[in-house]
Amino acid sequence: MFESTRSMNCFVCGKEKQDFEVWSNKLVIGITYDSDFQNNDVISNMSDEDIICHHCIIGIQKNVKDNLGSKNNFR
Ligand SMILES: [Zn+2]
Numbered sequence: 001m002f003e004s005t006r007s008m009n010c011f012v013c014g015k016e017k018q019d020f021e022v023w024s025n026k027l028v029i030g031i032t033y034d035s036d037f038q039n040n041d042v043i044s045n046m047s048d049e050d051i052i053c054h055h056c057i058i059g060i061q062k063n064v065k066d067n068l069g070s071k072n073n074f075r
Contacts, residue, residue, distance in 0.1 A: 012056035024051050036064050
């Protein structure tokens, strides 16, 4: 009864969404296969019960890539 329309708030932007299960799974996959993503400040501060919306995941992935790019260029 309580679980059918459970909604959660995004850990980053605080927006309430109801399709978080999808993004929870994507997040787990991202964290599992991408150690740079896993090491991101936001991601590493999350608990198991926190969740991030599509928009913020994309933002974090972009930040991770940008950080890697700047590291690689820094010689
Ligand atoms: Zn968000």
